[in-house]
Amino acid sequence: MFVLTLSGCGRPEPTAVEKAERRYTEARKTGTKEDQCREGRRLLEAWTEAGETRNVPMWKNNIDITCGALEIERATRVR
Numbered sequence: 001m002f003v004l005t006l007s008g009c010g011r012p013e014p015t016a017v018e019k020a021e022r023r024y025t026e027a028r029k030t031g032t033k034e035d036q037c038r039e040g041r042r043l044l045e046a047w048t049e050a051g052e053t054r055n056v057p058m059w060k061n062n063i064d065i066t067c068g069a070l071e072i073e074r075a076t077r078v079r
Helices: 016-030 033-050 056-076
Strands: none
Touching: 016 033, 033 056
């Protein structure tokens, strides 16, 4: 006999890091550079707050490149 629960089928609620990783992955797939930069910064913040610093140096570099390219693009737009 199987018993079903209505509270998420027994799956734990995603952590802040998991949510941030999911949003960043989605932004990388379908988002604009602005979305990628914003979600990347949020992901770095979530990792830092959770004490998961092993990923931060590599990803910070990638996110800084994305955000830097965005800033250059904004600065060189013809108004």
